[in-house]
Amino acid sequence: MVKSKQELIYEATLSLIEDNYQLTQIKVGDIAKKANIGKGTIYEYFDSKEEVISEAIAYMIKGWVQELEDILEENEGFEKSFRSILRNIFPMMEKKQQIFMGFLMLSKSSENSVDSLHKLMEKNNEDIQKKLLHLYEKIVDKSLEEGIINEKPDLFDWYFAVNSAIMCVLIYEDQFANQKVFSRNVEYSQEEIVEKAYGTFVKLLG
Amino acid sequence: MVKSKQELIYEATLSLIEDNYQLTQIKVGDIAKKANIGKGTIYEYFDSKEEVISEAIAYMIKGWVQELEDILEENEGFEKSFRSILRNIFPMMEKKQQIFMGFLMLSKSSENSVDSLHKLMEKNNEDIQKKLLHLYEKIVDKSLEEGIINEKPDLFDWYFAVNSAIMCVLIYEDQFANQKVFSRNVEYSQEEIVEKAYGTFVKLLG
Amino acid sequence: MVKSKQELIYEATLSLIEDNYQLTQIKVGDIAKKANIGKGTIYEYFDSKEEVISEAIAYMIKGWVQELEDILEENEGFEKSFRSILRNIFPMMEKKQQIFMGFLMLSKSSENSVDSLHKLMEKNNEDIQKKLLHLYEKIVDKSLEEGIINEKPDLFDWYFAVNSAIMCVLIYEDQFANQKVFSRNVEYSQEEIVEKAYGTFVKLLG
Amino acid sequence: MVKSKQELIYEATLSLIEDNYQLTQIKVGDIAKKANIGKGTIYEYFDSKEEVISEAIAYMIKGWVQELEDILEENEGFEKSFRSILRNIFPMMEKKQQIFMGFLMLSKSSENSVDSLHKLMEKNNEDIQKKLLHLYEKIVDKSLEEGIINEKPDLFDWYFAVNSAIMCVLIYEDQFANQKVFSRNVEYSQEEIVEKAYGTFVKLLG
DNA sequence: AATGAATGAGCTTTCATTCAT
DNA sequence: TATGAATGAAAGCTCATTCAT
Numbered sequence: 116m117v118k119s120k121q122e123l124i125y126e127a128t129l130s131l132i133e134d135n136y137q138l139t140q141i142k143v144g145d146i147a148k149k150a151n152i153g154k155g156t157i158y159e160y161f162d163s164k165e166e167v168i169s170e171a172i173a174y175m176i177k178g179w180v181q182e183l184e185d186i187l188e189e190n191e192g193f194e195k196s197f198r199s200i201l202r203n204i205f206p207m208m209e210k211k212q213q214i215f216m217g218f219l220m221l222s223k224s225s226e227n228s229v230d231s232l233h234k235l236m237e238k239n240n241e242d243i244q245k246k247l248l249h250l251y252e253k254i255v256d257k258s259l260e261e262g263i264i265n266e267k268p269d270l271f272d273w274y275f276a277v278n279s280a281i282m283c284v285l286i287y288e289d290q291f292a293n294q295k296v297f298s299r300n301v302e303y304s305q306e307e308i309v310e311k312a313y314g315t316f317v318k319l320l321g
Numbered sequence: 322m323v324k325s326k327q328e329l330i331y332e333a334t335l336s337l338i339e340d341n342y343q344l345t346q347i348k349v350g351d352i353a354k355k356a357n358i359g360k361g362t363i364y365e366y367f368d369s370k371e372e373v374i375s376e377a378i379a380y381m382i383k384g385w386v387q388e389l390e391d392i393l394e395e396n397e398g399f400e401k402s403f404r405s406i407l408r409n410i411f412p413m414m415e416k417k418q419q420i421f422m423g424f425l426m427l428s429k430s431s432e433n434s435v436d437s438l439h440k441l442m443e444k445n446n447e448d449i450q451k452k453l454l455h456l457y458e459k460i461v462d463k464s465l466e467e468g469i470i471n472e473k474p475d476l477f478d479w480y481f482a483v484n485s486a487i488m489c490v491l492i493y494e495d496q497f498a499n500q501k502v503f504s505r506n507v508e509y510s511q512e513e514i515v516e517k518a519y520g521t522f523v524k525l526l527g
Numbered sequence: 528m529v530k531s532k533q534e535l536i537y538e539a540t541l542s543l544i545e546d547n548y549q550l551t552q553i554k555v556g557d558i559a560k561k562a563n564i565g566k567g568t569i570y571e572y573f574d575s576k577e578e579v580i581s582e583a584i585a586y587m588i589k590g591w592v593q594e595l596e597d598i599l600e601e602n603e604g605f606e607k608s609f610r611s612i613l614r615n616i617f618p619m620m621e622k623k624q625q626i627f628m629g630f631l632m633l634s635k636s637s638e639n640s641v642d643s644l645h646k647l648m649e650k651n652n653e654d655i656q657k658k659l660l661h662l663y664e665k666i667v668d669k670s671l672e673e674g675i676i677n678e679k680p681d682l683f684d685w686y687f688a689v690n691s692a693i694m695c696v697l698i699y700e701d702q703f704a705n706q707k708v709f710s711r712n713v714e715y716s717q718e719e720i721v722e723k724a725y726g727t728f729v730k731l732l733g
Numbered sequence: 734m735v736k737s738k739q740e741l742i743y744e745a746t747l748s749l750i751e752d753n754y755q756l757t758q759i760k761v762g763d764i765a766k767k768a769n770i771g772k773g774t775i776y777e778y779f780d781s782k783e784e785v786i787s788e789a790i791a792y793m794i795k796g797w798v799q800e801l802e803d804i805l806e807e808n809e810g811f812e813k814s815f816r817s818i819l820r821n822i823f824p825m826m827e828k829k830q831q832i833f834m835g836f837l838m839l840s841k842s843s844e845n846s847v848d849s850l851h852k853l854m855e856k857n858n859e860d861i862q863k864k865l866l867h868l869y870e871k872i873v874d875k876s877l878e879e880g881i882i883n884e885k886p887d888l889f890d891w892y893f894a895v896n897s898a899i900m901c902v903l904i905y906e907d908q909f910a911n912q913k914v915f916s917r918n919v920e921y922s923q924e925e926i927v928e929k930a931y932g933t934f935v936k937l938l939g
Numbered sequence: 940a941a942t943g944a945a946t947g948a949g950c951t952t953t954c955a956t957t958c959a960t
Numbered sequence: 961t962a963t964g965a966a967t968g969a970a971a972g973c974t975c976a977t978t979c980a981t
Contacts, residue, residue: 120965137439139345143951153967158952233343244496248503271497271507272517278492279485279521286484290450291477297454301477311478315485318524326940349976359942361978370976549851551757555955565963567957576955645755656908660915683909683919684929690904691897691933698896702862703889709866713889723890727897730936738944761972771946776973 121160123150128171132214138168165235172214173239179207180246184253193257197280197316200254201309204284251277255320264320276319283312327366329356334377338420344374371441378420379445385413386452390459399463403486403522406460407515410490457483461526470526482525489518533572535562540583544626550580577647584626585651591619592658596665605669606725609692612666613724616696617717663689667732676732688731695724739778741768746789750832756786783853790832791857797825798864802871811875815898815934818872819927822902869895873938882938894937901930 118126127150131141143164147154161167186199255273258264267273287308291301303311324332333356337347349370353360367373392405461479464470473479493514497507509517530538539562543553555576559566573579598611667685670676679685699720703713715723736744745768749759761782765772779785804817873891876882885891905926909919921929 137345139343142949147968154951155953155967156965159965164951245503269507270502270505271493271509274502275489275492275517275521279488282485282488283481286481287477296476296480297451299476301475303477311481315481315525319521348974353943360976361942362940364977365940549757551755554953559964566955567963568961570956571961657915681919682914682917683905683921686914687901687904687929687933691900694897694900695893698893699889708888708892711888713887715889723893727893727937731933760970765947772972773946773974774944777944782972 120152120156122174123152124157124160124167125171125174126150128167129175132172138172141168143167169235169239172236173243175214176243177246180243180250184250187250187253187257193254193261193263194313196257197254198309198313201280201284201312202305204281205288205305208285208288248274258316258320263317268320273320276316279319280312280316283315284308287311326358326362328380329358330363330366330373331377331380332356334374335381338378347374349373369441375441375445378442379449381420382449383452386449386456390456393456393459393463399460399467399469400519402463403460404515404519407486407490407518408511410487411494411511414491414494454480464522464526469523474526479526482522485525486518486522489521490514493517532564532568534586535564536569536572536579537583537586538562540580541587544584553580555579575647581647581651584648585655587626588655589658592655592662596662599662599665599669605666605673605675608669609666609728610721610725613692613696613721614717616693617700620697620700660686670728670732675729680732685732688728691731692724692728695727696720699723738770738774740792741770742775742778742785743789743792744768746785747793750790756790759786761785787853787857790854791861793832794861795864798861798868802868805868805871805875811872811879811881812931814875815872816927816931819898819902819930820923822899823906823923826903826906866892876934876938881935886938891938894934897937898930898934901933902926905929 124146127146128141130149131145132138136145141164143154143157146164146167147157150157157164157167161170183200183203186203187196189196191199251274254277255264255267259267268276287303290296291303294301330352333352334347336355337351338344342351347370349360349363352373353363356363363373367376389406389409392409393402395402397405457480460483461470461473465473474482493509496502497509500507536558539558540553542561543557544550548557553576555566555569558576558579559569562569569579573582595612595615598615599608601608603611663686666689667676667679671679680688699715702708703715706713742764745764746759748767749763750756754763759782761772761775764785765775768775775785779788801818801821804821805814807814809817869892872895873882873885877885886894905921908914909921912919
C-alpha cells in the first residue's frame with residue numbers, strides 16, 4: 116500500500132524525535148528533508164509546524180494504544196495479557212521515551228501555556244487520554260472477571276495501579292537499565308522487570 | 322541579606338516558568354526584565370541562555386530536595402515524616418509541575434539530544450539525581466529502623482516504592498484534581514491522597 | 528456567445544480588484560478559483576501573473592474608453608454627449624477607483640520601475656493613452672464644431688481641460704461623496720457634479 | 734545635528750522609492766542596506782515593514798506641506814505666493830511622483846482594502862488630508878483678502894480649484910514634459926506651466 | 940560592573956511556477 | 961487541453977549575543 120503524504124510526514128517527524136530532537140527545535144526544513152519532499156508540501160497538508168508535530172505524536176500514540184488493546188483482544192487470560200502488554204512497553208520506550216513518558220502524564224500543566232505547540236497538543240490529548248483510560252479500564256475489568264481483584268476500586272485507584280505497573284517498566288528502562296546508580300549496576304532481565312511490574316498491580320489492588 | 326546577582330537571575334527565570342512559559346520559549350529579554358537588570362548583565366554571570374535556565378532549575382530542585390530532607394531531619398517518626406513530605410509535594414506542584422515531573426523522571430532520554438538546553442541540564446542532573454536518591458534512601462532507612470519494613474529491599478525496589486508514593490500525589494494533582502475524568506469529578510481531599518500515597522509505599526515494600 | 532478562456536481569466540481578475548484586493552496581492556490561486564479553472568490553465572494562456580493582471584486591466588480600460596466613444600458616436604449635440612460621458616464616469620468609479628485614477632494618470636513614473644507588474648503595464652499604457660487622447664480630442668473637436676469654443680487650443684490645454692472635467696467627478700466621488708470633510712458633509716447630487724464638471728471645461732477653454 | 738535612527742530609516746525608505754521601487758515590493762533588507770544598519774534594528778523602531786513605509790511617506794508629505802505653508806507665511810501677495818508654491822511642485826515631483834499623485838488623491842478607495850500597508854496609511858491619511866485642506870484654504874483665503882476672488886465659494890469648489898491648479902503642474906510634468914504626445918513634442922517652460930496653472934485657479938473661481 | 944542598542948543568522952511561511960498525468 | 965500536487969526561492973520577523981559606553 117502506498118503511504119499517504121500525511122503518513123510520510125508523520126513518520127519523518129517521528130523519526131526526528133527518535134533522533135532525539137527536542138520537540139520544540141524540530142525545523143520544518145528537517146522534516147521535509149527526512150521525508151524527501153519540499154518544505155512547501157508540508158503546508159499543503161498542515162497549517163503550521165505545530166500542527167504537524169502534535170498530530171504526528173497523536174498518530175504514534177494512538178498506534179501504541181491500539182497495539183496494546185489488540186493484545187487484550189487476543190483473549191488470553193488476564194495475567195498473560197497484562198504481562199504481554201508490559202513486555203511490549205520495552206520496544207516502545209526504546210526510542211521515544213520523552214514522548215512516552217510525556218503522554219503517560221498528559222497533563223493540565225500546559226493549560227495556560229503560551230506555547231502554541233502545547234496548545235495544539237491539548238486538542239489531541241483529551242482524545243488520547245480517553246483511549247488510554249479505556250485501555251486501563253479494560254485491563255482492570257479483565258482482572259476483576261478472573262477474580263484477581265475482588266471488587267472494582269475507585270477510578271483513581273485503578274488508574275493509579277495500572278499506571279504504576281507501567282511506570283515500573285518505564286522507570287527501570289529510563290533510569291536503571293544500562294546505567295550505574297550509586298555507582299552500582301542495577302541490572303535485571305526484562306522478564307524480572309515484568310514480574311515486578313505485574314506484582315505492583317497486584318499489590319496495589321489485590 | 323542581599324541577593325547575589327545569580328540568585329536574582331535564577332528567581333526571575335523560575336518566576337517565568339511559574340507563569341507557564343515553556344522552557345524553550347523563555348527569552349533572555351524576559352528574564353532581564355523580570356530581574357530588573359540589563360540583558361547584558363546576564364552574560365556577565367552566565368555563558369548562555371541555556372546555562373541560565375538549566376542552573377535555575379537545578380537551583381530550584383536542590384532547594385526542594387533540601388526542604389524535604391529538612392523534614393526528615395526533624396526527627397519525627399517515619400510515618401509522620403513521610404506523610405509530611407508527601408504533603409509538601411502539593412505546594413511544590415502548584416506552579417511548576419512540568420519541572421517537577423520532568424525531574425522526577427530525570428532521564429537518560431536526552432542523552433544524545435541535539436538540544437543544547439538539555440545537554441546542559443544533564444550536567445546538573447547527575448548531581449540532582451544523587452541528592453534525590455539519597456533522600457529516598459534516608460526515607461527507606463527510617464522505615465527500616467522503625468520496622469515498618471523488615472528488610473532492606475533491592476535498590477530498584479525501594480527507589481520505585483518511594484517514587485510511586487510521590488507519583489500518587491503528582492498524578493492526582495496533575496490529572497485528577499479539578500478535572501473531570503470520564504465525565505466524572507474524582508475529587509479527594511489532600512489528606513485522602515496523602516493516605517493513598519503512604520499506603521502505596523507500605524503495600525509495595527511492606 | 529461562449530467566453531474565451533482569456534476573457535474568463537480577465538473577468539475573474541477584475542472581479543478580485545472590485546473586491547478591493549490591491550493589485551500586488553492578487554494571487555494566481557485566487558484568480559483560478561474565481562474563474563473556476565485550474566491554476567495551471569492560466570499559464571497556458573499567459574506567461575506570468577503580471578501579464579494576466581496588466582492585460583486584464585488594459586481589457587477593462589479599453590472597454591471603458593470604447594463605451595465613452597460610443598456615446599460620442601450617438602451624434603447627440605456636444606453638451607448632451609459630454610454630460611452623458613461625465614455621468615457615465617460614476618458607475619465606472621464605483622468599484623474600480625484605484626484603477627480608474629491610476630490610469631487617468633498613466634504616467635512615466637514607473638519608467639525605471641523595478642516592479643515587473645508595472646513594467647508590463649507600460650506595454651499597454653501607450654496604447655491606452657493613445658485611445659484616451661483620441662477620445663479627448665473627439666470631445667474637443669465636437670465642441671469646436673458647435674462653436675462652444677472658438678479656436679482649437681494647444682494640445683496640452685485641451686487635454687488638461689477635458690481631464691479636469693473628468694477629474695471633477697473623480698475627486699468628488701473619491702474624496703467628498705459620503706464623507707465628512709472638515710467635519711462637514713459636502714453632498715451634491717450627481718447632476719450637480721456633472722454641472723460643475725461641464726462648467727469646468729467651458730471655463731477653461733471657453 | 735545627528736539624525737535619529739527613525740529619520741535614518743525614513744530616508745533610506747524614501748530613497749528606495751526615489752529609485753522607483755513600487756511600495757509593495759520594498760524589502761526590509763533593502764531598507765536596512767540603504768540605511769547601513771542591521772535588519773533587526775528596524776524592528777527596534779517599528780513594528781512592521783508596513784509601518785516603516787507608511788510612516789516614511791507621511792514624514793515626507795508632512796515635510797512637503799510644511800514647505801508650501803512656509804511659502805504662504807512669507808507674506809508676499811497672493812499671486813506671488815501661489816505661483817511660488819506652484820513652482821515648488823516641480824522639484825517635489827522630480828522623484829516621487831507616484832507618492833505625490835497618490836497623496837493628492839488620498840482616497841477612500843482602499844477603505845475595504847485587504848492590504849495592510851494601505852490600512853496603516855489611512856491612519857496617517859486623515860491627518861495629512863487635514864493639513865493639505867488647511868493649506869488649500871489658506872491659499873483661497875489669501876486670494877479673497879486681495880479681492881482676486883469676490884466671495885468664498887463652497888468647500889468643494891475652492892478645493893477643486895486649488896487642486897486643479899496643482900494638477901496642471903503635475904499632469905504636465907507627468908505626461909507631457911520630455912515626452913512625445915501624438916508624436917509631437919509638447920514642451921513648455923516651467924514658467925509657462927506656472928502661468929497656465931495660476932490661470933486655472935483664476936478661471937475656475939474668478 | 941552594568942547596560943541596552945545593534946546585529947544578523949536562522950526560522951516559518953507563502954505562493955508563482957512547473958510538470959506528470 | 962486542463963489540471964493541481966509539488967516545489968523552493970524569497971521574505972518578514974525574532975532573539976541570543978556582542979560590545980561601546
